[in-house]
Amino acid sequence: MRITIHRGIDQASGCITEIATEQARILIDLGQNHPDGDGNAQITLANSEALARLTRGADAIFYTHFHPELLGLSYLVDDSVKQHIGCVAKRVALYRHQRLARTNGDEEQQALVLSKLERMVVYKPKQPIVIADIKVTPYFVSHSAYDSYMFLVEAQGKRILHTGDFRGHGYIGKGLLSTVEKHVLRKGKVDFLITEATMPSCSNESVSHEHGLGRRALELMRQYRNVFVMCSSTDMERLATFYGANREMGGRPFICDDYQKCILDIFTETAGRRSPLFVFDSAHTFWKGNEQLAAQMQETGFCMLVRATEKFDEYLEAIIPRLDMDSTVLIYSMWKDYVNPNSKHAVKRYLDFVARFPVVKSMHSSGHASADCLARLCNLVNPRSGIVPMHAEQSTDDQKLPLKDELRAKVVTSSQTKDDVEVEIRTTSQYPDIP
Structure with missing residues (x-):
């Protein structure tokens, strides 16, 4: 098995994760970088070709939620690749782009975006989707985008929990740890935890509920x-x-x-x-x-x-x-x-x-997990092989978390092979053509 963090190890947007076996290859999120201060995120021919190379031959793409930094490049994916998203997330994304088509004057591009969104397959919480020898099960999480999900990915005897973006301080965030304990850990140990790490660098800041x-x-x-x-x-x-x-x-x-x-x-x-x-x-x-x-x-x-x-x-x-x-x-x-x-x-x-x-x-509170919430999740999951932080400009900040000693040594921020799983960590500089 191979886990590749194409983007996300050193930036808080544009996340792309790949999990592959000899029989199948899936991607989780295909995000667009944050736009510049004028709101521009330029897409060029080189960008499109780079995305085509990345997604070519993929068996499926799963989106954790509808924010552009996770979903934003979905319209560049060939129709031969199935794309999966939550039901409400699809409705919100469709409506947003229907409005953009009428108000932004880019009807041609929005028509393409809408056609891709309309083709997306809706997944349901707790209902597994099998792609060859890979099984993906979505579980609901609280985030600043409603209808967000984490994914339990199982293949070749390995279990990978990809959290996506989440938080514990929202109205519906209290069920996070119980969901993981009841639906993930009772069925077996997790080998790798791939988790957002947006907030550890702000560990001294208080987080309001x-x-x-x-x-x-x-x-x-x-x-x-x-x-x-x-x-x-x-x-x-x-x-x-x-x-x-x-x-x-x-x-x-x-x-x-x-x-x-x-x-x-x-x-x-x-x-x-x-x-x-x-x-x-x-x-x-x-x-x-x-x-x-x-x-x-x-x-x-x-x-x-x-x-x-x-x-x-x-x-x-x-x-x-x-x-x-x-x-x-x-x-x-x-x-x-x-x-x-x-x-x-x-x-x-x-x-x-x-x-x-x-x-x-x-008056604000982040849509992302606090350092304390993230530490509690990591300590609860206690993965056998590794913790891979992403969606952060400095993923090494995870070392600051109050983790158990044996877990701190399992934080993976560079390419390595662990317990027969090849983990490849790529940096932003390795993808200059992907927006």
Whole structure:
């Protein structure tokens, strides 16, 4: 058996993992690098050819969730290769690209993306998929993208747990360790644990639970009548935090645009069946010219979800002149580096958008596992052969985790053969043509 980390050992995006036997070869995620500060992620002919070489002959590709850094290059895969994704993840990705096709002016590329998404095979949690001598079983995890999964990969007597991105501090993150214990470890030892390692370098930072964010949001809503919220449009748990806090205010409308409303409807129809926490049935849709809603906002106050786009620039131009700015706040609930002008990850349109508000309050918690959560998972799984960290700019930061002594020696960050499994670790510099 061979495990290849094509990308992810030294970067926090664009992850690609390959697991192969003599009979089959699968890939897990085919991610696109984070765009530059202007939002560009250029795809060239060289990029396409490099991806074709990588995916040619693969028996299947499995996606852990719908974020572009895991799914973003799926449209470059030949139709002969089956691609697998979760049911809700597919719905969200399809809707997102349907909207992009109408608004971004790149109908031809979006049509290609949509055709690939529509062909994707939907997997179900806990139901194995067999590819020759490789068996893949998905298990649900909490992440900032709803409908995210880890994969148990079994082949040739070896068991590999690929966690994908996960966290333990969301509303639905409490089941992580029990899921691993009940459904993975009771059936046998894990040989290799391939896990995200985004947060270990921030091990000294405290990580807030969504419950804590909800209390902070409510405090701000009591302090300010007019509340704008800038957060991910697809982070269901964060959206539930603000929706729930606003509901406590009684009578204030919870407002979004038509795109966000459709995303909320998808979550209500799916996750909402499992928990009332994710039922967003009282959201109001704003559009320019909706005078009745604008008047209500001015009279009662509100909570409005916003994004850094030209459309919302126009919305703000219509709304802000009607507001008392001393009673108005923008809650920024995304990664702090996006609005740090000194960071290489700064996004200009985010900086410009946030600058429109005289009062900005930051309130965020990562979609990734804290150092403590990651250590607890590693110690619980206690793999026989190795721990392979990825989705991190410095995967050696895993050495900082409070791991058992015997586990610390099993962290794999360079190519080697362990217990008859060839582990190949490739760096970003080995893939200059893959975006």
